[in-house]
Amino acid sequence: MAAVFSRKPAYTAAAPDAADGGDLRARLMAAAANPYIGASGAAFLFLLSLAVLVLVTGDPKAGAPTIRLSLSEIGATKGAPDGWREALAPERAEEAPLLPGQMDLSTHPFARQAATDEPAEGFTDLAAAPVPSGGALVQAPLPGLSAPGPGGGPLPVIAPDGRTVAEAYARPFTPDGRPRVALVIGGLGLNAQTTRAAIETLPPEITLSFAPYAEGLQGWIDLARSHGHEVLLETPMEPNDYPANDPGPYTLIAANRPDETVRKLEWLMSRATGYFGLTNYLGSKFLASDPAMATFTTALKTRGLAFVDDGAAARRGGPIPRASAERGIDDDLSAEAIEGQLRALESGASARGQSLGVGFAYPVTISQVRNWAGGLNARGVQLAPASAIAKR
Numbered sequence: 001m002a003a004v005f006s007r008k009p010a011y012t013a014a015a016p017d018a019a020d021g022g023d024l025r026a027r028l029m030a031a032a033a034n035p036y037i038g039a040s041g042a043a044f045l046f047l048l049s050l051a052v053l054v055l056v057t058g059d060p061k062a063g064a065p066t067i068r069l070s071l072s073e074i075g076a077t078k079g080a081p082d083g084w085r086e087a088l089a090p091e092r093a094e095e096a097p098l099l100p101g102q103m104d105l106s107t108h109p110f111a112r113q114a115a116t117d118e119p120a121e122g123f124t125d126l127a128a129a130p131v132p133s134g135g136a137l138v139q140a141p142l143p144g145l146s147a148p149g150p151g152g153g154p155l156p157v158i159a160p161d162g163r164t165v166a167e168a169y170a171r172p173f174t175p176d177g178r179p180r181v182a183l184v185i186g187g188l189g190l191n192a193q194t195t196r197a198a199i200e201t202l203p204p205e206i207t208l209s210f211a212p213y214a215e216g217l218q219g220w221i222d223l224a225r226s227h228g229h230e231v232l233l234e235t236p237m238e239p240n241d242y243p244a245n246d247p248g249p250y251t252l253i254a255a256n257r258p259d260e261t262v263r264k265l266e267w268l269m270s271r272a273t274g275y276f277g278l279t280n281y282l283g284s285k286f287l288a289s290d291p292a293m294a295t296f297t298t299a300l301k302t303r304g305l306a307f308v309d310d311g312a313a314a315r316r317g318g319p320i321p322r323a324s325a326e327r328g329i330d331d332d333l334s335a336e337a338i339e340g341q342l343r344a345l346e347s348g349a350s351a352r353g354q355s356l357g358v359g360f361a362y363p364v365t366i367s368q369v370r371n372w373a374g375g376l377n378a379r380g381v382q383l384a385p386a387s388a389i390a391k392r
Contacts, residue, residue, distance in 0.1 A: 137229075145158075149267075149269065153270030153272070154270060156304060158302075169274055180354045181345050181357070184357070184359070187360045188208055204228025205228075206229060209231070209232035210272075218273070222274065225274055230276055232277055233279070235278045237251065238253045238254050250267055250268055253286070254286045254288075261292065279308045279309060283313075287309070287312050297316075306322070308324075308356075311327070322391060326345075327344060333364055333365075338369075339372065
């Protein structure tokens with residue numbers, strides 16, 4: 001035993017450098033063969049390389065692929081008219097929610113702005129704005145004028161006694177012999193503030209049209225009718241640049257089969273009740289198609305509805321109450337330009353006996369229309385609902 005222990009020190013002392021080097025190499029080789037240690041080492045080397053890259057470039061994502069978007073494309077909304085952001089201003093915190101189940105809204109359910117609130121740009125304080133006079137229209141649905149539609153919603157029908165919704169839900173009008181001018185303000189239901197401003201501050205003779213995709217659509221229509229406004233329902237139709245310009249999932253497509261067009265129409269029409277007719281949203285291609293328009297007109301005749309368009313279908317008649325706008329009043333969103341278009345409507349009414357215009361629910365449009373309408377009587381022109389212009 002003593003000889004054994006005496007040999008180890010003698011061996012180490014005889015070749016210390018060679019022995020240490022061989023032992024270290026053996027240990028390194030053994031460590032490299034261990035899969036866990038090998039993986040850890042590779043990860044350490046990767047992190048070390050990344051740290052060096054950050055120090056050199058200053059950008060931890062320097063090696064990642066990059067996509068650059070034009071600022072004009074960020075946040076773009078297909079199918080929206082120019083200036084749509086003005087109409088879709090953020091809702092205030094005190095706005096009452098409009099949910100699909102909250103339909104009994106004809107008794108003015110929306111809280112007015114607090115007295116300390118600053119009015120939105122383009123509006124006077126709605127709490128101080130005068131509510132236009134004019135009797136409330138009867139709440140829809142009237143007996144015999146609707147039947148369950150897709151999803152259980154009310155679908156317009158002709159009553160057993162022959163009454164139609166075009167007659168029953170239109171605002172009553174008595175001409176006084178003066179030239180008459182009508183105006184439709186559309187795009188309503190998408191924003192609570194602008195919709196409420198149009199309903200509550202515009203004269204009741206102004207016809208209001210609502211987007212079919214709006215939340216709480218029945219509540220908005222009830223509220224509009226309670227303020228004396230007759231109502232149109234907007235129908236998304238295929239434009240020439242579809243699908244780059246897409247009005248939504250229920251867009252009426254010119255090339256669709258008649259049954260598909262009717263299916264989409266019935267879904268749209270069953271979204272709410274109380275409107276006297278439909279109006280187009282876009283639709284340059286659909287309105288130019290004879291077969292598509294034949295299907296559309298036949299469906300409206302069957303349901304007893306009127307059709308009021310923005311001027312794109314001015315040459316089309318049909319066996320239903322029809323009216324076409326002669327001008328849009330707010331293609332140029334300046335107060336002066338809108339005022340000029342409104343005065344041009346007056347001139348058209350004086351020359352031809354009547355005229356019809358259309359506009360969108362921009363704050364500046366609502367404000368200008370309210371001011372313009374207040375002076376019509378003094379200028380010898382009668383303000384009329386759009387239904388009074390519609391003829392078969």
